[in-house]
Amino acid sequence: MAGHAAKHDYHLVDPSPWPFVGSVGAFLLAIGAVGNMAGLVSAEHPLAFMYADGSWGGLALGFLIVIWTMIGWWGDMIKESKRGDHTAVVDIGMRYGMILFIASEVMFFVAWFWSFFEYAIFHEVRMDPALATWPPAGVETFNPWHIPLMNTLILLLSGTTVTWAHHALQHDDRKGAITGLIFTVALGMCFTALQVYEYSEAHFAFSMADGGNLYGSTFYMATGFHGAHVVIGTIFLAVCLFRLLAGQMSAKKHFGLEAAAWYWHFVDVVWLFLFAFVYVVYQG
Amino acid sequence: MSADAATHDDHTPSMWDWRRWVLSTNHKDIGTMYLVFAIFAGIIGGGLSGLIRWELMEPGLQVFTGEDTGWGALFGNAHNYNVVTTMHALIMIFFMVMPAMIGGFGNWFVPLMIGAPDMAFPRMNNISFWLLPASFALALMSMFVPGAGADLGFGGGWVLYPPLSTSGHNGPAMDLLILSLHIAGVSSILGAINFITTIFNMRAPGMTIHKMPLFVWSVLVTVFLLLLSLPVLAGALTMLLTDRNFGTAFFAPEGGGDPVMYQHLFWFFGHPEVYILILPGFGIVSHIVSTFSRKPIFGYLGMAYAMVAIGFIGFIVWAHHMYTVGMPVDLKAYFVAATMVIAVPTGIKIFSWIATMWGGSIEFRTPMMWAIGFIFLFTVGGVTGVVLANAGVDQALHDTYYVVAHFHYVLSLGAVFAIFAGWYYWFEKIFGVKYNSFLARAQFFFFFIGANVIFFPQHFLGLNGMPRRYVDYPDAFEFWNAVSSWGYVIMLVGMVLFFAVLIDAMIRRRKADANPWGEGATTLEWTLSSPPPFHQFSELPKIK
Amino acid sequence: MPDLYGEAMRFLTALALTWTTFAAGAFATPGQPTDGALGLQPAVTPIMEDIVSFHNILLVIITVITLFVMGLLIYVMIRYNRKANPTPSKFSHNTLLEVVWTAVPVLILIGIAIPSFPLLYKQDVIPAEIDFTLKATGNQWNWSYEYPDHEVAEYFSNMVEDEDLEPGQLRNLSVDYPLVVPVNATVRLQVTASDVIHNWAMPAFGTKMDAIPGRINEAWFQATQEGVYYGQCSELCGLRHAFMPIEVHVVPQDVFDAWIAAKAEDEYSEAADAIIAEYSAARETRLAQLD
């Protein structure tokens, strides 16, 4: 709290509307999603455009509020940072926070890898013989040495460019930092584009409705969640790029960029595991 | 809201200013909101368990008859019985015990005990809280939308096993429940990040990790379990969601999926979760035992590392919930051994509490009575856990009321007793007023007797073969079921007394002292006024 | 308003009944629950015998531990309360004690493990010599059975509804077409499900196996006493989870053979039912004479 006589360096944050607004957003997003997927009201209901089966209204409303919260919340943080609230000890706290957040993300991916390995290794318990082999009958897996290898190289390269940006910034070389970041964001976009292309080439389906099976489920959900993280990481880095251009980062204070870089490395490592196991070891 | 208007550090906003609560960034206010929320959820969860006991009082269908009673089919049919048990469990776990222990007491006392002015991320702290009402609302809504066919709500048990939770429940009720748990999970993960950062980064000068009060240790271990186990649940829930709505085959055998896979993912979360529910209680009880024995806690380091050990082993025993799924026998043998090992660190805790009391000068104030009740009842629940750990016997007891008895001894008589112990230990600190300890002790006795009468006979039912999640049972299970239901009535008197204590304290408003417990109470929160100033430790305390 | 007096009397009668017969044991009818009973159902298979005796050991161990903890608590409450001991001592360490209360539980647990693992392996390893295979499929909400080795076509086994109960049948336990197995035969049980997870559980046999769609689980039993045994679905499977019981008749080999022959003709054969009914009636008269 600015202006009060605390004799410590911790940051006592002012009261804020965002947590409450964000929770309302999360609630609306959830019922919007359920409406869209399963239908909460009939097609005749006055709120059908929001919550009937297949409607996007409720989902959009919730999503907008969540995005609004993010902009407002992180915007406030930037203001507080400028105001000098982020002292050295607060900065350490944010580092802990980011590391722990990434740790929880790692455990989220554990779930997807676990179900992939379960099927890749213990498929023989399946009663249906067509599903008890690896890969399951009718599934033609990707050749890892084409697009996947390409994507691996792209991500590894982007890992170096983001480090370049970071080091440049540490040495007050703004130009180098900006170039490094631009490269990183561009490489991230390349990765996403290639992955979309790869999906379009796949010889196995996602949904059982299209003849898919567990192979498709684990493949698309694991690589898909990874892809989503790449997109989020790219946005995160892009925001850092804009903040850098806006002069909000200095050689001394640029935790936003560091957090984005950590996140990017995490996404990178997840990909290495995907590449090694989903594409190479268990290619069938 | 602008801070320069505050002429004085401790200018506490008015109770009645809605902004104080809705926009809060104050750990004590947020803690209070969590406690109120937990009590509210406890009433609903306890009410639902009343419906269960009412239905099971006699053989045949009493409550969930599906017949028009003249007021309509008030509570629905056997499906709704399953909905009620499912929601009872989820509400008690996610919306009562966790918010009370971690959100409520954790928020209030972790910063106070380590000499910090607030949590590390005060604003994030508030979203951890406000996501809970959002999540709770979704869970409650799910009870009133179609679940299986025309029947309302999700009735597949709190473990949400597919295929019953996928193809077995085609309506939106299950989707609402999945997203409710996702949001509760996000709330807890954010809370976990907040606590770990606070504890690592904001201890007062001199408060080394080995000087931290045991409650702080217990919360630290708990939130690590949350941080590492909840995301796995989130993954499993997401798989349920996509299986239901997007045609994936994770748990659908016709597409190569395996329902047992879900159980592994669920229990990889679910077993650590049960320690999440009890560890903060261990911390609370340690403080109370030491305070009222006027002795330092016996074997502090052993106590702290026993919790670390419990937390660690808690991650490698999950499949003891799955002995009957048809696992390879060697795997079962491993899980038997690993599970039994947990009895060792837990025993260390039990015996260290007793050793703390040994040689002490014990005063039987209200919190101490709950704490001693906890130690004994938790032991009863713990040793039946060791019985269940033996897969050979679990074959007879799995999914019977023996299991129900086991986990209510550790939860409803363990975790809940610890919550009430903490409630009466810190009540005056939190609210700044005294309570009537005669009424509070009476509540203890009604709870102690009532809960034992409810749950002890369930061991007999389980041994004799009564399966759980049954809306109706063969006539030969009548006797002990009737006893169990009468126990509920005894416990209800205790609930009434709980509210009597609250109302009495609210009306009389007798000003509380900073430290009502005397020299035994040594942690930092007792050095502050009751209630503490709005912002404490503007000058950080120094620990010798 | 419930009948309080009746309730209380029933309570006292059952209390007296069970707790006097508890020591004497074996009062309960094998194969079904007994009102007011305190323990496991009587065993009729070697596995269940082992479970019962292992459980008896465990019960003693956990009772002793619990009483020990209770005794310690009572002792400190009396000896070290504020009146009895106004000045607390300040010790907070005793290495020997800490070692003891770590080591002794470890030893107890090892003691538990010694009978535990053999039991587990006995249950889970299907004997090499089996007499025949029985297949049970869980459906919402009944069981269907096959005797693949005897070419009996799949038949469904539904609970007898309350209004159709005949004298001697048990509410929520009796079924229309039960399972029949010969006494002393070693039976391999295969369990699966057609829709959601169910669980084939037979307390008197010590058998409990999940019926999981897409998987076949195996268990085995060898019933050593003739009689009728009841079990219930033990995995939540929806609306009528409480109403899909299991009934097994254990009969002499010749009765079984006759029954199988009739079943092989027609899986819902009335002749087969008659064979079992006739045998049961004869057995009941015999038992009545024995009493």
Ligand code: HEA
């Ligand atoms: C607070 C919650 C909590 C706690 C602390 C525990 C503690 C333990 N639980 Fe429990 N358990 C549940 C909550 C909890 N459980 C729930 C909710 C379920 C059911 C879920 C569902 O299916 O819905 C369950 C089910 C459950 C099962 C599965 C049963 C089945 O479905 O068939 C098993 C099996 O191993 C088990 C074992 C144990 C063990 C070994 C402990 C140990 O940690 C206990 C250790 C404590 C002691 C042993 C007592 C003190 C020690 C001493 C005094 C030392 C000396 C003792 C010895 C040498 C034995 N539990």
Ligand code: HEA
């Ligand atoms: C924390 C967990 C918890 C708690 C407290 C309880 C409390 C109770 N439970 Fe529950 N129960 C479960 C967790 C819990 N239960 C779970 C996990 C299941 C399994 C569900 C499934 O099969 O899927 C279950 C199932 C279950 C069944 C089996 C149903 C079946 O299988 O068909 C029964 C039957 O008697 C039952 C009864 C009761 C009763 C009478 C209480 C009473 O003790 C209730 C009395 C009320 C209270 C003790 C609450 C008081 C607390 C407050 C008011 C809050 C106070 C807060 C502060 C002071 C901050 N419960």
Ligand code: CUA
């Ligand atoms: Cu079938 Cu429960």
Ligand SMILES: [Cu+2]
């Ligand atoms: Cu467990």
